Amino acid sequence: NAGVMQNPRHLVRRRGQEARLRCSPMKGHSHVYWYRQLPEEGLKFMVYLQKENIIDESGMPKERFSAEFPKEGPSILRIQQVVRGDSAAYFCASSNAGTLYEQYFGPGTRLTVT
């Protein structure tokens, strides 16, 4: 399966813990995007990364959230000291350099904060 892979699919964390969400882009894609989907809301852009670079993090909350896409390995979205409001579905998408707007999504990670 050469599609976008995300893990875990489901993640339960208690308030104050850290959540780490992983994303492996589609084969041949070097651009990764993270989106968050809250109930009753649409998908919201969070951050756009290329290998070892953050290109646009305008949608990322200023505190507790960080993202990276290292030279080797998957992209990681990290949420420190989670709160109940962080409960949502987090989706990763990838694209190639030629058609950045044509983004392919992974199955998502459903984060539940208890």
Add this chain to the structure above:
Amino acid sequence: TQLLEQSPQFLSIQEGENLTVYCNSSSVFSSLQWYRQEPGEGPVLLVTVVTGGEVKKLKRLTFQFGDARKDSSLHITAAQPGDTGLYLCAGAKGYSTLTFGKGTMLLVSP
């Protein structure tokens, strides 16, 4: 501010009926994408339109991009239960980041 307005929000029809859903904005987009999302899954890309007035067909689905690149429509002919899902439009301004509408939830009953 919701940049992309989708209508209707919910549509329930019988198998075999035709339908059209809309995606409207006051902003100009360089491209527009349509996705379908099923419960518990990620959005699946259906089509990308980039040229004003462009029409694309994908089997029973017809996508149109408005001349001014501010709006789009999706028409489904002879809907089937397998078409059930959340249809999302997403616009790109510039290089990459997508702005999504809230979607149209389509339910096709046998």
